[in-house]
Amino acid sequence: MKALSIFTSIGFLFTLLLAMPGHISAQDPVLPPTNLGLANVFDGIAGKPGFLYQSYVQVFQTRDIYDQHGNKGPASLKINSVATLYQLIYLSRIRVFSGNLGFTVILPVAQVSASNAGGVAPSVNPKAWGDPILGTAVQWSDKKLFGKAFSHRTELDVSLPLGAYNTAYNINPSAHLFSFGLYHTFTLMLDQKFSVSSRNQVNYNTHIIGTKAQPGTFYNGNFSVDYAILPSLRIAVATYLLAQFNQDRFDGHGDYYAAQYGITNTRERVVGYGPGLAYFLPRGGLIEAKGFLETAVQNRPAGFRPTLRAAIPLGK
Incomplete structure (x- = not known):
């Protein structure tokens, strides 16, 4: 069983090295966090040039923990968290590849609690x-695809290892590595009632600072179909997927954890699905609420993930 992490949302990594009764779990690196269902409805639409503020609140409640074979583990560990992200977006009037150049910064904060009915609970960094x-990013707005309204965006993100990290704690808010994510997102308006949105992202991670451990490259994607039941209210079916491409590495070797700990598969996987609501505020604001259940889990915890997103244009 690989070392565990709790993925609450973009910007947080909680790395847990567990001492289980009768054995010590391998200290295999976990994937940095990413966008798991944070944005779905109208994700490809950015609005007019100017500043946009977005905030996200995502709760994670552990249900079970799954091993490299997708089997439920015996551990009674429970880690619950509430993550809040603060995002400022600036969409400029500068034209690049026939789109608008944009910039963003995201600052994450989390509150975490840990318990273990079968033993000692892991320590949590209070910071x-x-x-x-x-x-x-480059944003393309008001385009056409198959004669339908189509907006899309390509963005390169860099996660900086500046968050709270202390080896004295089992759970830390920082991944303590550099992570690079490249994604493309779009929203296709099928008609006045229906729209489809999708975000597809590939992520590359450096080694954890001060160690030779390097989490693998992975994909994550968000998908949704929504329907307008009122002019300002849409219901949605939303989902997300995370799948790791290659094995975690140590000192450049992808077979290290198999040779040292017998972990032949270090790749992580999860699928989340659930209903959602999107309410459109005057002047272009949006409030999106969803609740995800997780399944098809491998090498990570599974749980329930309620999510709230608010987008507010700044200025006129």
């Missing part, structure tokens, strides 16, 4: 600041 994320 809550996670790793800030800087991004540069």
